[in-house]
Amino acid sequence: MDFATLIQILDSAVRLMTPLLLACLAGLYSERAGVFDIGLEGKMLMAAFASASVAYATGSAWLGLLAGIAGAAALAGLHGLASISFRGNQLISGVAINFLASGLTVLLGQKIFGLGGRTPSLSGAARFGEITLPFAESLRPLPVIGPVYAELVSGHTILVYVAFAMVPLTWWMLYRTRFGLRLRAVGESPASVDTAGVSVIRLRFAAVMICGVLCGIAGAYLATGISAGFVKEMTAGRGFIALAALIFAKWRPWGALGATFLFGLMEAVANRFPNLDLGVVTVPSMLMNALPYILTVVILAGFVGRAIPPRAGGEPYVKER
Amino acid sequence: MERMPKWADVILTPLISLVLAFALSALLILAIGESPAEALKVVVQGALGSSYGWGFTLYYATNFIFTGLAVAVAYHAGLFNIGGEGQAAMGGLGVALVVLALPWPHWALALPAAAVGAALMGALWALVPAWLQARRGSHVVITTIMFNFIAAALLNYVLVNLLRPVGSMDPASASFPAATHLPKLSEMALALGVEWGRNTPANISFFVAVAACLLVWLLIWHTRRGYEIRAFGKSATAVRYAGISALRITVLAMLVSGALAGLMAVNNVMGEAERLVLNAVEGAGFIGIAVALMGRNHPLGVLLAALLFGFLYQGGGELALWTSIPRELIVVIQALVILFTGALDNMVRMPLERLFMALRRKGA
Numbered sequence: 001m002d003f004a005t006l007i008q009i010l011d012s013a014v015r016l017m018t019p020l021l022l023a024c025l026a027g028l029y030s031e032r033a034g035v036f037d038i039g040l041e042g043k044m045l046m047a048a049f050a051s052a053s054v055a056y057a058t059g060s061a062w063l064g065l066l067a068g069i070a071g072a073a074a075l076a077g078l079h080g081l082a083s084i085s086f087r088g089n090q091l092i093s094g095v096a097i098n099f100l101a102s103g104l105t106v107l108l109g110q111k112i113f114g115l116g117g118r119t120p121s122l123s124g125a126a127r128f129g130e131i132t133l134p135f136a137e138s139l140r141p142l143p144v145i146g147p148v149y150a151e152l153v154s155g156h157t158i159l160v161y162v163a164f165a166m167v168p169l170t171w172w173m174l175y176r177t178r179f180g181l182r183l184r185a186v187g188e189s190p191a192s193v194d195t196a197g198v199s200v201i202r203l204r205f206a207a208v209m210i211c212g213v214l215c216g217i218a219g220a221y222l223a224t225g226i227s228a229g230f231v232k233e234m235t236a237g238r239g240f241i242a243l244a245a246l247i248f249a250k251w252r253p254w255g256a257l258g259a260t261f262l263f264g265l266m267e268a269v270a271n272r273f274p275n276l277d278l279g280v281v282t283v284p285s286m287l288m289n290a291l292p293y294i295l296t297v298v299i300l301a302g303f304v305g306r307a308i309p310p311r312a313g314g315e316p317y318v319k320e321r
Numbered sequence: 322m323e324r325m326p327k328w329a330d331v332i333l334t335p336l337i338s339l340v341l342a343f344a345l346s347a348l349l350i351l352a353i354g355e356s357p358a359e360a361l362k363v364v365v366q367g368a369l370g371s372s373y374g375w376g377f378t379l380y381y382a383t384n385f386i387f388t389g390l391a392v393a394v395a396y397h398a399g400l401f402n403i404g405g406e407g408q409a410a411m412g413g414l415g416v417a418l419v420v421l422a423l424p425w426p427h428w429a430l431a432l433p434a435a436a437v438g439a440a441l442m443g444a445l446w447a448l449v450p451a452w453l454q455a456r457r458g459s460h461v462v463i464t465t466i467m468f469n470f471i472a473a474a475l476l477n478y479v480l481v482n483l484l485r486p487v488g489s490m491d492p493a494s495a496s497f498p499a500a501t502h503l504p505k506l507s508e509m510a511l512a513l514g515v516e517w518g519r520n521t522p523a524n525i526s527f528f529v530a531v532a533a534c535l536l537v538w539l540l541i542w543h544t545r546r547g548y549e550i551r552a553f554g555k556s557a558t559a560v561r562y563a564g565i566s567a568l569r570i571t572v573l574a575m576l577v578s579g580a581l582a583g584l585m586a587v588n589n590v591m592g593e594a595e596r597l598v599l600n601a602v603e604g605a606g607f608i609g610i611a612v613a614l615m616g617r618n619h620p621l622g623v624l625l626a627a628l629l630f631g632f633l634y635q636g637g638g639e640l641a642l643w644t645s646i647p648r649e650l651i652v653v654i655q656a657l658v659i660l661f662t663g664a665l666d667n668m669v670r671m672p673l674e675r676l677f678m679a680l681r682r683k684g685a
Contacts, residue, residue: 086665087667088665088666096664097656102652102656103649103654103656110645110649240466240470287474290475293467300457300464301459
């Protein structure tokens with residue numbers, strides 16, 4: 001494999017990991033606050049549909065992004081209502097949200113555009129264009145650094161840079177601010193947060209809504225960044241891979257970066273080499289596709305470092321009387 | 322003290338949830354500019370208006386009985402088995418391997434063997450998540466989700482590379498030999514001299530599903546193991562103090578659950594497609610969640626809820642055929658049923674409990 005191919009694969013990995021990274025960080029906020037979220041997939045799907053529809057109607061990718069965020073946030077609000085306010089089962093609520101998004105996007109899409117659930121393809125300002133960073137072209141002739149900068153670092157849409165910036169930002173929020181401390185505390189021991197006079201319900205709602213916003217960006221990137229429009233079921237299990245990455249990352253922001261890069265890389269390699277020939281054995285593409293899930297099960301089994309979820313995760317908080 | 326009478330808990334709350342779900346669906350149909358009454362007519366006419374509709378309704382219901390029972394059994398042990406989809410897919414592999422391995426002389430021999438194959442493969446696919454939950458504390462929900470995807474990839478590989486007949490481009494197994502074709506309900510009716518449900522896929526597996534309901538009822542409420550499963554679901558610590566192995570109960574409940582989901586393949590793979598194709602399960606594993614929630618995890622409730630969803634599924638197909646409403650409407654209704662009977666259960670329950678408490682106070 002030559003250097004140019006390597007750069008190409010890495011570049012593709014960065015594109016593919018972006019929605020995973022955003023969704024993974026989204027799940028991180030929610031689950032760190034003690035609210036399990038298996039509805040990442042549904043929220044991304046809804047956001048992808050909303051952003052593509054509005055971007056098509058207005059011709060603006062930015063308005064599309066806002067619509068995507070609103071769509072995902074609405075579902076996040078529903079998840080909050082069910083699992084925080086009414087103390088329902090968070091897993092069941094997540095399942096319901098996935099189905100709701102899967103059905104509604106096609107139903108509304110067929111009603112509005114009549115294309116069997118697709119939106120018309122987007123072009124021009126209705127999509128996020130690729131940004132060429134300064135000096136990308138003038139640095140290109142330099143050996144190694146030149147192509148890496150021009151191909152790999154430069155030339156992505158703004159949402160890719162947003163996703164990467166979210167990693168240190170999330171780290172700072174969680175570990176260096178009062179809000180972050182409380183958020184982590186509410187996921188470990190809500191009773192003590194309540195005793196300290198801080199509202200458990202408000203904190204958890206804040207976390208769930210942040211999760212919605214990030215899923216919204218992820219969905220908008222899928223529909224208006226990496227592709228040109230919405231297609232039925234376009235998230236294709238990415239919400240669940242993000243969930244797997246979250247476990248892989250042991251619910252930590254920098255870990256999320258590493259895990260989603262690994263999973264993005266696997267997808268990029270599987271796309272580039274459908275049947276990877278390693279000399280001795282040929283790895284079928286199905287194995288590459290299943291590898292994120294298999295690795296997550298191995299991690300969950302605790303054979304390679306133990307992944308321990310937030311202690312109060314999944315349990316609704318009932319105030320003591 | 323009971324907050325409300327048992328009948329209200331078992332019948333009234335799911336009924337109100339169902340009404341809420343349907344009311345919202347009706348609003349949605351209005352919002353997309355169609356008439357809910359007209360849609361309901363098409364659904365009822367298409368699913369129940371003819372023996373043809375009934376044949377499909379019963380066929381879908383058979384699938385949902387199996388997956389619904391699978392969710393229900395795990396739920397009694399306090400486990401949420403979301404992996405019915407993968408377990409049913411693996412059950413399909415079990416059926417295909419059994420049926421294609423031997424030259425079966427008659428379906429009556431092939432059916433029990435295929436059922437064992439389906440149940441074993443389904444149970445196998447639930448075994449690892451169960452063991453990981455009991456021994457390693459990894460959440461069964463997450464592992465069963467992962468196993469759904471792994472099953473899909475594995476099946477894809479097996480169908481493309483191993484089971485596909487030479488020269489065929491289709492990622493599917495060879496067609497099953499005619500001797501193993503299960504009798505359709507329509508053929509059974511014809512043998513009794515009744516013309517019923519011609520060209521519908523409903524087959525003898527429906528009776529297997531009804532028998533499974535009965536067996537699950539016996540297992541859960543009339544055996545020692547069933548008692549242990551229910552006790553474990555209520556309080557895992559109490560069961561541990563009573564000297565019962567948590568590992569054994571978790572694994573047992575998940576094995577039964579996986580086997581039930583796997584058994585679905587007898588209906589869709591052996592009874593309908595008569596070969597193994599990609600994506601044979603078509604979401605029935607997930608519909609099992611709605612069915613179990615709706616049926617309050619009781620076999621009789623599961624049977625009724627499965628019939629309801631079978632009716633919706635068949636009616637939804639007719640809806641897509643005769644009106645401009647896509648069949649995804651059924652997915653939305655399914656989501657709303659899960660939402661109201663599952664996640665927003667307290668929203669319905671709390672006002673009802675208050676009502677009954679007030680009534681009781683007045684009566685006393």
